[in-house]
Amino acid sequence: MMRDMQIAADAALWVNRLDQPVIDTSASAAFDAWMAADARHRESFADMQALWHSDTLLQALERSEASIAEGEAPVTRASRFADLRRSALWFAMAGSAAMLFLIVPKLGVETYRTGTGGGRTIVLADGSHVDLSGDAELSVRIMPWRREVTLARGEAFFDVAHERWRPFLVKSGSTSVRVLGTAFNVDRQSATRTAVEVYRGAVTLDTPRTQDIVLHKGDHARVVDDRITAQATNPNAGVGRHDKPDWTAGWFEASDVPMSVLIAKVQRYSLRPIRLRDPKMAALPVSGRFQVSDPARVLNAIRGAYALEVRYDRDVIRIAPSAGGPAS
Amino acid sequence: MPVSLPQIDEQAGAAPEDWEAITAALSRYVRARTSRSDQVEDVVQETLSRLVEQNRQKTLVSIYALGFRIAANLLVDHHRRDRRYSNEPMMEQVSEAPLPDRVIAGRQELSALTDALAAMPPLRREVVVRRRLRGESCAAIARDLELSLKAVEKHITRGLADLHRAMAARDSQ
Structure with a gap:
């Protein structure tokens, strides 16, 4: 257990050293020697390096910074x-x-x-x-x-x-x-x-x-x-x-803006990418007050109003003109 | 995932058993970085062949450091390419977005990391935010927060170990 903690601490140290703009030759040789010494060193370093580089960590840091900005922590002040x-x-x-x-x-x-x-x-x-x-x-x-x-x-x-x-x-x-x-x-x-x-x-x-x-x-x-x-x-x-x-508050008031602008707003709240399949559709002028924080509701509304077909696939939302509709 | 080794027969320098270790370490890193399993093999293969090529031209100062750097750059390239495609509304293609279970796992990771950051001493969290999120140099952080360089390094190292422990605890649940 102690040994694992030591390995983790060493791996973290190497991640930080390698993250510097300049790494000197003796440190590089020491790093290779450390990595070659033990499979657990390599595994721990690979995990730690992946964590340090991960987008998830960036998101977590952004969140934590946002909460700090709200005045929770004294250091930022x-x-x-x-x-x-x-x-x-x-x-x-x-x-x-x-x-x-x-x-x-x-x-x-x-x-x-x-x-x-x-x-x-x-x-x-x-x-x-x-x-x-x-x-x-x-x-x-x-x-x-x-x-x-x-x-x-x-x-x-x-x-x-x-x-x-x-x-x-x-x-x-x-x-x-x-x-x-x-x-x-x-x-x-x-x-x-x-x-x-x-x-x-x-x-x-x-x-x-x-x-x-x-x-x-x-x-x-x-x-x-x-x-x-x-x-x-x-x-x-x-x-x-x-x-x-x-x-x-999650709303967008559109007055005569292209459909692509509305979709870009909805996209800000949708985890799945939304694809418009037709360039004519992207230019379609849209007006109305939309709750863009609720993508399904907006897409439902425009589907009716503009005769569109909205397909929810597992990892993408596709919007196409419905067959025979005015947008096609 | 089996990853075949590039031709290294004539390789002076690193011994073949080292290449196996390098491959395993790089694969582990790349697997953790991407949700797209189809990319893992490509990225590892490409990294290895570039590494072998560079190693042939000159003796590398650190083969591991270079390997991880090449892999990280290739992942960024792949990611950019994916984004370019997904920003193209006209492009019909097989979707490459993460699978739902991966999204859920991602959310759990995010909340584990967020909790770990909240539990950190504020100074340590500040140092980690400055280094990783804002890309400030250790020297700049030391100056701004009136710390020694050594102390900044210690905060980053301990902070990263804290985060890693939080992830490991989540995985073992």
């Missing part, structure tokens, strides 16, 4: 204070221009990814809150002069801590949203399609082909291929139920 201390130091040093070149920053990018089936809430180093949908990827750089996040995939609701001098910039493809402190939603519906809605304050929307436009509380804009194609004011924004976007 302490490190947040450390961040504050660091940025205070930054400003003190930035005061002296001569120093500025000496302290080339360690500007780490933190990346958050969520899998299909559910999202998470994260708290950034500046105190801003982000609700991230399922199947999303967000990278964050908090710099002393600017806060910058990039939404590579998915949808995010930002409640940005107000800082008078440090703008907060969200990039989604070539669309960017610039704010100081406010609450707004960014939905990256596809590579070239982004929807933005403001829940508090105002934001500036910038695309390569349009002049900057300012969106106020309740405004909603959609950018497709660098052009703003729709802009409307939602009179309910910020009132009653609308202090957070629908999707954070």
Whole structure:
């Protein structure tokens, strides 16, 4: 028993050593010798290495970090204070221009990814809150002069801590949203399609082909291929139920969006991949309020409304035009 | 799963019995990494042939370290290829998503790991999160958390052993 524990401890040590960018020659030789010595060494190392590399561990770590972000553990808070201390130091040093070149920053990018089936809430180093949908990827750089996040995939609701001098910039493809402190939603519906809605304050929307436009509380804009194609004011924004976007409660309000966008939303909650078999169907305009957190219900609804056939296979959901239906 | 060895007759360097041990260790790793049993043999075979090739060209510093690295890279390649196919809505193909029992096993693993992380001392969990999830270097973690490099290494090693024990306990149930 003691022996097993020792082997496990050694194996873990080797996993960590081999995970370093540089491994020196003597360590490598020692590793081979250790592996060659005993089949139990090899088995334990293989298991431990597989565990360290596994996606399941990544998911567990993301979950644990999300619960830490909700304030369960003191360490993260302490490190947040450390961040504050660091940025205070930054400003003190930035005061002296001569120093500025000496302290080339360690500007780490933190990346958050969520899998299909559910999202998470994260708290950034500046105190801003982000609700991230399922199947999303967000990278964050908090710099002393600017806060910058990039939404590579998915949808995010930002409640940005107000800082008078440090703008907060969200990039989604070539669309960017610039704010100081406010609450707004960014939905990256596809590579070239982004929807933005403001829940508090105002934001500036910038695309390569349009002049900057300012969106106020309740405004909603959609950018497709660098052009703003729709802009409307939602009179309910910020009132009653609308202090957070629908999707954070699992809903999606579609007004004239392609079917593929709706399916991508449902996909964020579905463990099984959903395949649309017909390109014409993917472009079909859809309107309505859908509870995307319940994939079966949505698929059932669109099956009736758009004459589709939905097939639930063991590991995939296929959607096809039903024979003779209007979509075929 | 039987995995036939690549041609190694002329192999100077590692003795044949070593290749058997290497193959067994790599197979165990790859099996644990992928839910697709059809990929295991491919990945192990490919890893071995690359390893043999490299070993022929030069004496390897660590044949085991290189073997695990090649296998890990190949798994990533396979995974990417799968994803590319599954993102193609027009593509009709035999589905390669994990089987339901595998999904359930995956969920159990996830909750075992989540529990083990919750049970860890917060500092250890913080170190593991920074290293594995955020990919921070041990030196950066040591600096940020005001720890020695040695202490960071110890936290990662013990944390990983904790997680492994949690998985082993789940398997033996």
